[in-house]
Amino acid sequence: MEPTVNTKDANGWKNLTMIYRFALKEVDTKLNILNEEFQFFHYRNPIEHIKSRVKTKESIIDKLIRKGYEVTIENAREYIHDIAGIRIICSFTSDIYVIYELIKSQSDVKLIEVKDYIKNPKPNGYQSLHLIVEIPVFLSDRSEHVKVEIQIRTIAMDFWASLEHKIFYKFNKAIPSEITQQLKECAEDIAHLDQKMLFIKNEIEQYK
Numbered sequence: 001m002e003p004t005v006n007t008k009d010a011n012g013w014k015n016l017t018m019i020y021r022f023a024l025k026e027v028d029t030k031l032n033i034l035n036e037e038f039q040f041f042h043y044r045n046p047i048e049h050i051k052s053r054v055k056t057k058e059s060i061i062d063k064l065i066r067k068g069y070e071v072t073i074e075n076a077r078e079y080i081h082d083i084a085g086i087r088i089i090c091s092f093t094s095d096i097y098v099i100y101e102l103i104k105s106q107s108d109v110k111l112i113e114v115k116d117y118i119k120n121p122k123p124n125g126y127q128s129l130h131l132i133v134e135i136p137v138f139l140s141d142r143s144e145h146v147k148v149e150i151q152i153r154t155i156a157m158d159f160w161a162s163l164e165h166k167i168f169y170k171f172n173k174a175i176p177s178e179i180t181q182q183l184k185e186c187a188e189d190i191a192h193l194d195q196k197m198l199f200i201k202n203e204i205e206q207y208k
């Protein structure tokens with residue numbers, strides 16, 4: 001019987017996602033080192049937790065089609081910048097920029113793109129700092145430069161984004177404007193809470 005998939009191609013996709021998995025491990029290690037070192041010097045962790053995922057082959061293909069590119073492994077590497085995604089949840093807004101500076105300053109990390117949705121929230125209220133970085137992954141016979149999307153946000157921003165995603169995921173009708181407005185207000189309330197918590201933290205630090 002004829003095979004239904006081209007094995008060479010199937011191996012190519014498996015190899016692709018494997019390399020992105022390695023890239024995530026590299027970034028994860030970097031972040032854990034930074035977090036532990038920060039704990040050592042400042043007695044607290046700026047990172048609450050980290051989540052990471054590699055896009056599935058199906059979802060990479062969907063995105064290539066959506067963006068109008070031919071479905072090839074080369075195009076996936078070139079045009080899909082979030083095959084490897086890592087989300088860093090920080091304690092305070094100020095920690096987001098501390099982590100950003102620390103990542104940026106590493107000599108093997110190349111910063112490709114920064115989108116600051118904290119200084120410039122999306123129209124729906126979404127807030128996060130998004131980075132696309134490129135890091136080297138060392139394999140047995142070569143090294144490869146691999147792109148990783150890093151999203152950095154506070155617990156409060158993550159709370160909003162997770163619930164917004166749950167509410168609207170695969171909702172493809174127009175959202176009534178009063179609902180859009182309420183959602184945006186929630187994002188503003190959350191930004192205000194983040195500011196208050198940061199203020200309290202800074203106040204307490206004076207008494208230490």
Ligand code: GTP
Nearest residue numbers: 082115122124126130151160161162163164165166
């Ligand atoms: P994509 O084609 O989705 O990658 O968008 P983009 O290339 O414009 O990138 P952007 O940096 O704006 O968003 C990338 C990712 O951020 C998304 O895949 C989501 O994980 C997250 N994100 C962006 N906007 C929103 C939003 O409005 N709500 C939520 N919950 N997540 C968002």
Ligand code: MG
Nearest residue numbers: 081082085149
């Ligand atoms: Mg994306």
